[in-house]
Amino acid sequence: MAEETLLTDDFVRQLINVGEVDLVVGLCTHNNSKTIEPIVRAIQAGILKCFPRERAAIINADGGSQDGTPKLVTGASIDDVWNASKVYALRTLHAISTTYARTPDPSTALRTILEAADLLRARACVLISPDSTTIEPDWLQHLARPIFYDNFDLVCPIYRRKRSEGVLVRNLLYPMTRSIYGYRVREPYASEFAISSRLASNFLNQEIWKQDWSRMGPEISLTITAVTGKYRIAQSFLGTKVAPGRSTADLVSVMRRTVGALFSSLDVNFPVWSTITGSEPVSTLDGQPEGMPESLRINRKHLRDMFASGVAQLETVFRSILSPPTFSELQRIATLGVGEFNYPADVWAKTVFEFAASYHRSVINRDHILQALVPLYRGRSLTFLLENRDGSVESDETREESLCGEFERLKPYLLEIWGNGK
Amino acid sequence: MNELPLKREAGWYKDSIIYQIHVRTFSDANGDGVGDFPGLAQRLDYVQELGVNAIWLMPFFPSPLRDDGYDIAEYKSVHPSYGTLEDFKNFLAIAHERGIRVIIELVLNHTSDQHPWFLESRSSHDNPKRDWYVWSDTDSKYRGTRIIFLDTEMSNWAWDPISKAYYWHRFFSHQPDLNYDNPAVREEMWNVMKFWLELGVDGFRLDAVPYLIEREATSCENLPETHAIIRDLRRKVDEQFPGTLLLAEANQWPADLRPYFGDGDEFHMAFHFPLMPRMFMGLRLEDRKPITEILQQTPAIPASCQWCLFLRNHDELTLEMVTDAERDYMYDLYARDKAMRLNLGIRRRLAPLLDNDRRRIELMNGMLMSMPGTPIIYYGDEIGMGDNVYLGDRNGVRTPMQWSGGWNGGFSAADPESLYSPPILNPVYGYQAVNVLSQRRTPHSLLSWMRHIIEIRRSTPVFGSGSIEFLYPANHRILAYVRQLGKETILVVNNLSSAAQAVELDLRRYTGNILIEMFGRNIFPRIGDLPYLLTLGPYQFFWFRLRRI
Numbered sequence: 001m002a003e004e005t006l007l008t009d010d011f012v013r014q015l016i017n018v019g020e021v022d023l024v025v026g027l028c029t030h031n032n033s034k035t036i037e038p039i040v041r042a043i044q045a046g047i048l049k050c051f052p053r054e055r056a057a058i059i060n061a062d063g064g065s066q067d068g069t070p071k072l073v074t075g076a077s078i079d080d081v082w083n084a085s086k087v088y089a090l091r092t093l094h095a096i097s098t099t100y101a102r103t104p105d106p107s108t109a110l111r112t113i114l115e116a117a118d119l120l121r122a123r124a125c126v127l128i129s130p131d132s133t134t135i136e137p138d139w140l141q142h143l144a145r146p147i148f149y150d151n152f153d154l155v156c157p158i159y160r161r162k163r164s165e166g167v168l169v170r171n172l173l174y175p176m177t178r179s180i181y182g183y184r185v186r187e188p189y190a191s192e193f194a195i196s197s198r199l200a201s202n203f204l205n206q207e208i209w210k211q212d213w214s215r216m217g218p219e220i221s222l223t224i225t226a227v228t229g230k231y232r233i234a235q236s237f238l239g240t241k242v243a244p245g246r247s248t249a250d251l252v253s254v255m256r257r258t259v260g261a262l263f264s265s266l267d268v269n270f271p272v273w274s275t276i277t278g279s280e281p282v283s284t285l286d287g288q289p290e291g292m293p294e295s296l297r298i299n300r301k302h303l304r305d306m307f308a309s310g311v312a313q314l315e316t317v318f319r320s321i322l323s324p325p326t327f328s329e330l331q332r333i334a335t336l337g338v339g340e341f342n343y344p345a346d347v348w349a350k351t352v353f354e355f356a357a358s359y360h361r362s363v364i365n366r367d368h369i370l371q372a373l374v375p376l377y378r379g380r381s382l383t384f385l386l387e388n389r390d391g392s393v394e395s396d397e398t399r400e401e402s403l404c405g406e407f408e409r410l411k412p413y414l415l416e417i418w419g420n421g422k
Numbered sequence: 423m424n425e426l427p428l429k430r431e432a433g434w435y436k437d438s439i440i441y442q443i444h445v446r447t448f449s450d451a452n453g454d455g456v457g458d459f460p461g462l463a464q465r466l467d468y469v470q471e472l473g474v475n476a477i478w479l480m481p482f483f484p485s486p487l488r489d490d491g492y493d494i495a496e497y498k499s500v501h502p503s504y505g506t507l508e509d510f511k512n513f514l515a516i517a518h519e520r521g522i523r524v525i526i527e528l529v530l531n532h533t534s535d536q537h538p539w540f541l542e543s544r545s546s547h548d549n550p551k552r553d554w555y556v557w558s559d560t561d562s563k564y565r566g567t568r569i570i571f572l573d574t575e576m577s578n579w580a581w582d583p584i585s586k587a588y589y590w591h592r593f594f595s596h597q598p599d600l601n602y603d604n605p606a607v608r609e610e611m612w613n614v615m616k617f618w619l620e621l622g623v624d625g626f627r628l629d630a631v632p633y634l635i636e637r638e639a640t641s642c643e644n645l646p647e648t649h650a651i652i653r654d655l656r657r658k659v660d661e662q663f664p665g666t667l668l669l670a671e672a673n674q675w676p677a678d679l680r681p682y683f684g685d686g687d688e689f690h691m692a693f694h695f696p697l698m699p700r701m702f703m704g705l706r707l708e709d710r711k712p713i714t715e716i717l718q719q720t721p722a723i724p725a726s727c728q729w730c731l732f733l734r735n736h737d738e739l740t741l742e743m744v745t746d747a748e749r750d751y752m753y754d755l756y757a758r759d760k761a762m763r764l765n766l767g768i769r770r771r772l773a774p775l776l777d778n779d780r781r782r783i784e785l786m787n788g789m790l791m792s793m794p795g796t797p798i799i800y801y802g803d804e805i806g807m808g809d810n811v812y813l814g815d816r817n818g819v820r821t822p823m824q825w826s827g828g829w830n831g832g833f834s835a836a837d838p839e840s841l842y843s844p845p846i847l848n849p850v851y852g853y854q855a856v857n858v859l860s861q862r863r864t865p866h867s868l869l870s871w872m873r874h875i876i877e878i879r880r881s882t883p884v885f886g887s888g889s890i891e892f893l894y895p896a897n898h899r900i901l902a903y904v905r906q907l908g909k910e911t912i913l914v915v916n917n918l919s920s921a922a923q924a925v926e927l928d929l930r931r932y933t934g935n936i937l938i939e940m941f942g943r944n945i946f947p948r949i950g951d952l953p954y955l956l957t958l959g960p961y962q963f964f965w966f967r968l969r970r971i
Contacts (some may be wrong), residue, residue, distance in 0.1 A: 017896035019708075052747060055708075091709040092898035114695055157438050 006108070006115055011049065011098035014118055022054035023047065023144055024122040026113035031102040033072055036234035039135055040076040040095065043128060046140030048087040050079075051151045053353040054148075057120065060097035061112040063104025069130075079325040106257065110218040113211055124148055125200055127219075129233035130192035134240045142236040142286050143194035152232035153199040155191045156185050158313055159241035163388045163396060167381050170400055170409065172259055172352060173220070174225045179407035180266065181413075182276035185234055188223040189258045195222065199231050211268065217261025228272045237287030255370050255377075263359040263370075274415055278408060299336045303382040306348045307343075308334040310375020317372045321358040323417070326350050333379065343376075343383040346398075349406040353414040360418060430624065430665025435691055436888035439791075439876055440525065440798040441474040442720040442735060446491075446842055448801060448823050450834035457839040459500065462953050463516050465825075466800035472804060472869075473876035476523040478627055478669075480736060482510070486536050486596075490736070490820065493908055495536035495881050496744075497614040500576035503842075512624050525667060530611055531630040532597040533806070537638045537721035539732045540598050544585040553604045556636060558592035564590070573765050583760045592633045602634040602651055602772070612658055619659070628689075631682065632672045644678055652688045667691065669730060673742055684723035693924040694720070694795060696743035698750060699788060701733070702775065703744075705782060706755045708919040709903035712748070714892055717793075728816040728886075729795035734784055736801055737816055738767030739775070758872040761811045769821050769915025773806040778850065782807075782963035784871060785916060786890065787936050788963040792843070792905065792914045794890045804872040805861050808851020813843065831857060832884065878965070893927055900925040911968040913937065917958035926953035937966040 008014070025043050029036060040058065047056045059075040074095050082088065085415075100112045110127070117125040124147040126140055146152040159166070169187060177188040185311065187193075203225050210214065226233055311318070311334040318327050329347050336342065352373075359369050386394055426442050427917040439871075449461030459482075469477065477499045479560065481491035482504050491501070500510050517524050526824045533540055561579035568593055569575050579588040580595035589598045589774055592617070600607050615626060635647040652668075665704040670692040682689045697720075698714035723729070735948040740755070741749045749766065756775055757768040783806060790797045810818040823846045825832030831845045831853030838844075846852050861867035888907035895902055905912040911932065917923050929949045937946035946966065 011624060013926070014896070017898070019897065019899055019923065020921060082885065088745055089711070090703070090747060090751060091707045092711045094898070 003344075006100070006112060008098060008100075010254060011112075013118055014094075014098070018057045018120060020055065021057050021120045022123050022148075023051055023140075024113065024117040024120060025056065025127045025140065026057065026110075026111035026117070026125060026127045027031045027060045027073060027130050028063070028104075028106060028113065028127070029060055029065060029069045029130045031067045031316050033065070033067040035133050036069055036072050036130050037076060038280065039128065039130060039132060040073055040346060040417060042135045042137050043140065044076065044078055044093060044095075045087055046137035048089050048286040049137050050141035051144065051148075052087075052090055055091065057122075058093070058095040059113055059116050059414040060095070062097055062099045063109060063228045064099060064102040064326070067409045073097050080365070082215060107209060107215040107218040110222075111204070114195070114204055117417060118197065118201055118204060121197065123193055123197050125190070125197075125332060126194040127192060132192060132241065134242050136239055139192065139238045140386065142238050143192065146234045146236060146283075147194050147196045150234070150284070151196075151198040151232060152234040154223065154226040154233045155194040155285075156187050156190045156233065156235045156282075157288065158186050158235050158240070160237075160239055161293055163242055164385055166240070168254065168258065168377070169386055171348070171380050171384055171403065172377070173262065174345045174400075174421045175218075175349070175404040175407040176262060176356075177223070177227075178279045179402055179411050180262075180276070181224060181269075182220040182279045183227050183233060184279050184281050184404075185223055185227070185233060187365075188262075189220045191219065191220070192238065193218070193219070196231075199226055199229070202229060202231075211264075218394050220261045221265060222259055222366070224262075224269065228269055234283040236285040249376075252374060255374060256367070259373065260366070260370050262361075263366075265354060267360055270418075274418075277411070297349060300341070300386070301383060303378050304336075304338050304341050305386075307379030307382065310372075312380070314372050314375065317368065319362065320363050321369060321372060322351065325352055330376065330379075341379075341386070342348050342384055343379045345403045345406045346410070348383075348412045349381045349403070350413065352407075353410055354417065357414060357417045391409040423790075426438060432665065433726060433887070433923060434523070434665065435625070435667045435727075435796055435881055436814075437880065438476040439474045439880060440474065440478050440730075441469055441795060442478045442800045444820060445492075445735060448833075448914050449825070450822075452502070453604045453835040453958055455834055455836035456503045457842075458503065459505035462658040463509075464514040465823075466513075466516050466520055468521065469522060469626055471873065472519040473873050473880060474801075475521055476525060476624070477517060478525040478798065479527060480967075481527045481529060481629075486534055486744065486791070487532070488596050489594055490816070491513065491534075492529050493532075493594070494529050495505065495530075495534040495665070496538075498617045498833075499753040500706045503598045510622060511595065511601070518622065522620075522745050523667075525625040525627055525669065526618060526623050527629060528626045529616075529629040530600070531633050531636045532591060532599045533595060535596045539600075540948040543598075544582050544589075545608075546658050547585065547587075548729055554601055554607050555584070555598045555600045558588045558590070562802065563587045564636050564640075564642050566640065566714040567592075567636075572763055572852070587752055590636060592630065592853070598635075601635065602648070608651060608654070612655060613654065615659070616662070618661040619666060624665075625669060625690075626825070627669040627671060627672045631670050631689075632674060644674065644681065648683060650689060652682070653684060654686055656684075669693075676716070680723065686726045688727065691728045691730045691796060694731055694933075695740060697737060698730075698732060699741055699744050699748070701786060702739070702756060703748060703752060704901070704918055705776075705786065707752075708899050709920060710898055711772065712790075714894070717890075717892070720951070728800060731793055731795035732798040732800070733790055734770075734772045734800045734819070735798070736800065738764045738769040739763075740767040742766045742923045765805050767819055769809070769811060771807055771853055772800070772803040772806050772883050773851065773856075778806065778808075780868065780959075783868065784875075785918070785961040785963050786873060787872065788914075788965070789901070789916055791875055792885055792912075792965060793865075793903075794888070797879070797956075799872075804869055805858055806851075806856055806868045808846045808848065808856065810846060812846070813884060816817065817843060823852075825858040826857050826859040827854040833861065836852050874941070882940070882967075883907060883913065884912050888912070893929075895925045897923055897925045902927060911935075912940075913966040913968060914963070915956060915958065915966070916963040920960050922957060924955065926955050929954045932968055934969050935968040938969055940965040940967055958962055 062070045074097050100108050124144045126143045143155050146155045173189050178184050311330050446457045448457045449465045450457050451461035483494045484501050485491045539554050542549050543555045591598050599942050632643040633646045636642045647868035670689040673695045696716050697813045702715045704713045705740035757763050821843050822833035861869035884905045888905040891904045893902040901916040932949050936948045
């Protein structure tokens with residue numbers, strides 16, 4: 001029986017018409033009709049403005065939208081860009097779309113785009129989130145130029161964020177990725193990034209797609225692949241990023257895609273990360289991460305209660321995951337009132353590492369482990385938000401660096417518990 | 423008036439293929455190092471063999487030659503270096519015997535500053551010819567007028583120390599503009615045209631026509647009064663010399679050019695200047711967009727009129743009719759060496775522009791021959807001659823025709839040092855490598871291929887007079903169009919890419935037809951209801967005749 005193919009005949013036909021390109025801008029959509037049009041226009045303007053001579057195509061991988069998103073992508077007229085910005089197109093700019101499945105699957109979506117970019121021999125592939133309503137045409141330049149002109153293989157974004165946003169990245173994904181893999185990539189789970197043909201091709205050929213961790217979080221697996229493969233990584237300042245509003249249910253799925261993928265990656269990459277100590281800075285272009293001052297309204301009681309009830313209700317689960325001293329410490333924190341609540345960086349780092357080790361050993365169902373982390377993350381979020389509310393923007397950075405330091409300091413502890421149980 | 427050996431049927435120019443020649447550069451019969459009419463007459467066998475059926479001669483009138491003859495000092499004679507009026511008549515007769523029409527160049531807008539008219543005009547303010555030129559006490563009139571030769575001219579006014587006044591010139595300062603507001607000038611220029619028409623020439627390429635009239639607070643281009651003058655000339659030509667071609671040289675946007683066709687009562691033909699750079703651009707971009715875009719912007723013209731298409735000519739590849747971004751792109755891709763740039767253009771020949779890539783040269787000629795218009799071939803491009811950008815001005819594309827690998831490339835028996843211009847000598851494009859004699863002997867030479875495509879083009883009237891409809895296959899590297907005239911339908915498919923391409927063409931309206939490839943006469947599958955799939959090699963093109971059998 002013939003092997004199942006990823007790209008449909010119709011999509012291949014569209015790719016034939018596009019032909020060889022220099023730049024692919026990929027979108028992974030699913031019911032994004034409310035936001036997609038201005039984003040496509042910004043992409044078009046970015047291509048015309050920043051890469052007027054390069055051959056470019058916009059490729060959309062859609063996960064079964066019911067709201068007409070693919071048509072909005074392919075139907076976005078270049079004339080609108082011309083009228084709005086007076087940027088003239090030297091050449092044809094294709095926008096094509098394929099529906100890879102009836103339900104969204106981020107892994108298949110990204111793979112579809114990278115396979116298409118590889119077929120078109122694109123020198124760079126930029127991924128843009130269909131939620132990024134603050135996108136500016138210059139984002140393409142910030143992301144793709146380092147690949148075109150400075151031979152970088154992966155360009156991750158740095159954003160100007162509200163101080164209350166990016167909590168998961170700043171408290172777990174960044175510090176843990178940094179301590180584990182030794183590179184200071186601020187947004188290891190990026191919704192915007194650029195990738196070179198070299199890395200994309202390697203990524204596709206390694207069949208990482210067949211591994212759980214890659215299917216769970218394709219974006220973070222891309223970063224980890226770049227890091228472990230010693231590819232040249234840069235991060236580039238894009239500007240303001242506003243996070244889309246998410247429900248509690250979303251948080252669990254985000255945990256699976258991000259933390260789950262990160263934890264899973266540790267299994268296969270143990271030989272690599274176990275020898276790394278400390279961390280190296282990554283080339284940072286066009287600016288530094290910025291926090292936007294904001295007047296925070298924190299529902300402290302709600303977060304504290306979620307944490308405390310989680311610690312109480314999931315005691316059995318936590319006792320199979322965490323070491324007794326760590327769990328005792330969490331129980332102590334759970335007794336703190338809203339006024340004095342504090343989930344310190346060292347305890348948080350230890351908690352995360354113990355979860356990672358338990359995940360590795362699958363002490364209970366792995367998905368349950370991730371779900372159990374959610375209430376603890378709420379508690380850490382409360383501490384983070386309180387600290388950020390009271391401190392200056394500059395002190396945010398100091399605290400973030402301090403947290404990362406704790407993760408790096410405790411990495412030997414992770415190695416110690418990795419194969420030995422608690 | 424001479425008896426015309428060639429019947430001038432209406433619209434003859436539509437099915438013509440024009441060969442552009444400069445007498446000076448083509449062939450030297452008397453061995454003085456300069457091409458001449460007797461030399462040209464001797465080479466008409468070659469022109470006939472090439473298959474073209476019209477010649478456009480660049481200015482051959484007496485001139486100080488400070489602008490290669492576009493600075494005319496006497497309108498009714500032949501420059502002594504090129505021969506005599508009798509030599510011209512002899513050449514004309516031989517051309518007509520061979521079925522080749524002759525279009526000569528007439529510079530209406532200006533003369534040389536050595537022309538007797540100007541010498542008289544500048545001699546005193548009271549001279550009867552004073553008003554034959556545009557004089558002013560100040561250089562502040564017509565301030566809104568652009569300067570064409572930006573590299574050499576600071577102003578459109580030049581101070582004349584003799585008459586102590588400024589005179590108007592749109593081109594070089596040694597080329598004062600004639601004053602077409604003066605009826606005497608208009609009458610005299612008609613007399614000039616009549617003189618040559620009575621000798622038997624078949625048409626005029628009228629140089630720099632948009633600039634005949636000046637008016638304050640205008641661009642001094644394309645003015646209604648200019649059109650009135652042209653209409654008057656056309657009327658006289660039609661009445662007294664029917665079938666005479668008037669070809670406009672007006673480097674303008676298509677919409678601005680359209681009025682020069684009038685209601686079919688001004689020019690018969692006009693050069694499509696904006697198309698040419700976009701063909702080169704489309705080739706480099708590997709994208710049909712620049713070409714289809716400009717042709718979409720090209721307005722319809724009266725049925726009796728025709729566009730004149732060209733790839734290269736005696737001037738620089740002009741980039742006046744492109745955007746700044748397009749011009750930058752063209753410079754970077756086609757003229758990286760600044761010596762190749764002149765004014766707002768690129769002074770290079772076809773073959774060097776295309777990196778001497780035979781496939782690209784063929785593709786560009788294929789498009790030239792199949793698009794709606796009358797094609798012009800610049801002398802030497804049919805064998806892939808090179809250029810010499812170090813010769814200054816546009817002289818680098820006006821070097822001696824390369825006839826053989828022998829003495830002076832067969833152009834002249836003179837000492838090489840005495841030639842009007844050094845021939846191309848480099849190992850790639852020099853006359854020992856690129857010449858008519860060797861290419862005549864090779865069936866697969868560029869010259870042989872050009873003869874073949876010209877033959878096919880001439881035997882296919884639909885190319886000259888048919889309609890055009892662009893197909894827009896999703897593959898943007900493919901430029902495809904259907905030419906139609908009566909019951910004849912031709913499908914043209916061009917691959918602008920350096921890589922092989924697959925394309926699906928929507929030919930459902932021609933379902934049931936088979937395709938006959940016009941070069942090899944091979945049959946391709948019948949058109950059905952499904953998209954017609956074609957694969958094309960790098961820079962390949964197809965011409966298909968559609969037949970319902």
